[in-house]
Structures are given as structure tokens and as C-alpha cells.
Amino acid sequence: MTTKTEVKIVSEHPADTDQNSEMSESQKGKSDMTDPQVPGRKVGARTEFCVIGDVIPGREDTLRQVLAEQMANARTIQDAVEKTGLVHEARFVLLDGGKRLMFCSSYDGDFSPYIDDFAATIVGPNFDDIWNNVEGYPGVKSPGVKDWFKEHAIRAAHYVVAYPKPTVxxxxxxxxxxxxxxxxxxxxxxxxxxxxxxxxxxxxxxxx
Known part of the structure; x- marks a missing residue:
């Protein structure tokens, strides 16, 4: 399973440490790159979302086949996207020779409705067909699926949108x-x- 490494940077200057200790809670919240409520950065109406998980050893070919089959039946997914009216774009990418799976998208609104809406459409079982090949994935209907996505999310260091104001x-x-x-x-x-x-x-x- 993909793990996150916490790196602590210790200042060589005591003054810097004192200044950091005086940072307000609101300032800390704005600078927190691992905000559990918002996995991705938001610009205007749009939020970016990126998740990476470790493919279960031996499932690499199965995952490739599932992705190919769903890509060949893209109209079904497109119908679900149009039904929810939240997603600007989305993509799956195999990394490290198929050992890891990355999913990236951008969407309107809040994270929780984003997951709930897709769980209620054909995207839900399609997501399961894909992510069931990744270690630890609990299933889109699981109460813990949002936490799982948050734990595996990687927030963009920088995010630019050509038209940030309008929703889908x-x-x-x-x-x-x-x-x-x-x-x-x-x-x-x-x-x-x-x-x-x-x-x-x-x-x-x-x-x-």
C-alpha cells in the first residue's frame, strides 16, 4: 500500500522556530498540504483530485484489460458524467510499468458529493472493477472509501485553470x-x- 512519508524540517535559527510557533491556527490551515477535508487544490469553481495506489501484485494484466474494456465503452461513462454534471475531465494512468495506478480529475463543488454522485451511477461499479485491483481499496459503497481516497490523494503543488469561474x-x-x-x-x-x-x-x- 502506498504510504506517505512525513518530513520534519528543523530550522537552524531559533528565531524562525519562535515565529512558526506564533503562527495563527487559520494560517496553519491555509498552509496545510494534507487537509483531510479537501484532498485537492481549488481554483474558482474547480478542484483538482489526484489519487495513487499500489496495484496488487499479479493483477497488472487484469487491470490493463479492465481499463481497455472501459475505454472501448466510453459512451457509458460519458452518460454518467453528463448525468452528474460535476466532472470537467478525468483519466487513469498506469505508473512504474503497471505497478501503481493514478487517477486524476477536476470537478465542481465539494469532495463528498463528488464521490456520492458517482457511487450512485454506473461509474460506481466501474470504479470498483478498476480499483479492486489496488491494495486496500474498500469499495465505492464502503463507508470508508472517502477516507481511503483522502489517504491516497496527492495535492498539486501548483494548479492553473484557464477558465476557473464557470462550472460544468x-x-x-x-x-x-x-x-x-x-x-x-x-x-x-x-x-x-x-x-x-x-x-x-x-x-x-x-x-x-
Whole structure:
């Protein structure tokens, strides 16, 4: 099982030690890289999430087969992603020749609903098919699964998002509005109705 190594850095300057001891609890919370409540860093509406686990010896080929089968049936997973409306993207990566499995994603909202929502969809059993090949994984329906993910999570040292404000659902809505407006622009005879000055900002955006 993947373990975390705690490294203590001892300052050679007593003044530094005194200053650290006076750090407020709120400051400590902000600098804590192992916050048990938030496994990943959050930028705007989006939180990154990365988990690494040790593959059970002898299960490497089984895990590869499961991943290949699920990738071949990506539409099922896509339907679940669209149903929950939380995940921006996700991926599984085999590390060290298949000895370790990494899962990375970014999602909207809080960690607990993120896990709960997927446990209630086809992603739940699919997750189990994959993670059951990893040491110590308790199952997506287990009361301890969130703690297991937190224990195996690695928070990004730096996280950058091109569009941090909008959620998945807001992006979908914006794309739907853009598509609908484009249909209006393409409609014969619509030019007269589009002469209203109030629509000028929209027309300028559409022209970009």
C-alpha cells in the first residue's frame, strides 16, 4: 500500500522556530498540504483530485484489460458524467510499468458529493472493477472509501485553470446559448430583427 512519508524540517535559527510557533491556527490551515477535508487544490469553481495506489501484485494484466474494456465503452461513462454534471475531465494512468495506478480529475463543488454522485451511477461499479485491483481499496459503497481516497490523494503543488469561474453546467449552458444564437444568425430574414442596438454586444462576440 502506498504510504506517505512525513518530513520534519528543523530550522537552524531559533528565531524562525519562535515565529512558526506564533503562527495563527487559520494560517496553519491555509498552509496545510494534507487537509483531510479537501484532498485537492481549488481554483474558482474547480478542484483538482489526484489519487495513487499500489496495484496488487499479479493483477497488472487484469487491470490493463479492465481499463481497455472501459475505454472501448466510453459512451457509458460519458452518460454518467453528463448525468452528474460535476466532472470537467478525468483519466487513469498506469505508473512504474503497471505497478501503481493514478487517477486524476477536476470537478465542481465539494469532495463528498463528488464521490456520492458517482457511487450512485454506473461509474460506481466501474470504479470498483478498476480499483479492486489496488491494495486496500474498500469499495465505492464502503463507508470508508472517502477516507481511503483522502489517504491516497496527492495535492498539486501548483494548479492553473484557464477558465476557473464557470462550472460544468454553466459551460454547457453557454455552449447551448452560443449554438442557439448561431442558428438565429443563420436564419434567413433574421438580419432585420438583429438591428436592435441592445443586441450589438452579442453580435460583436459572435463575429470573433
Amino acid at each position: 453546467k454553466e459551460i454547457w449552458q453557454a455552449l447551448a446559448v452560443q449554438e442557439a444564437f448561431q442558428k438565429v444568425l443563420d436564419t434567413p430574414g433574421a438580419s432585420q430583427a438583429l438591428q436592435d442596438p441592445a443586441l450589438e454586444p452579442l453580435l460583436e462576440l459572435a463575429a470573433d
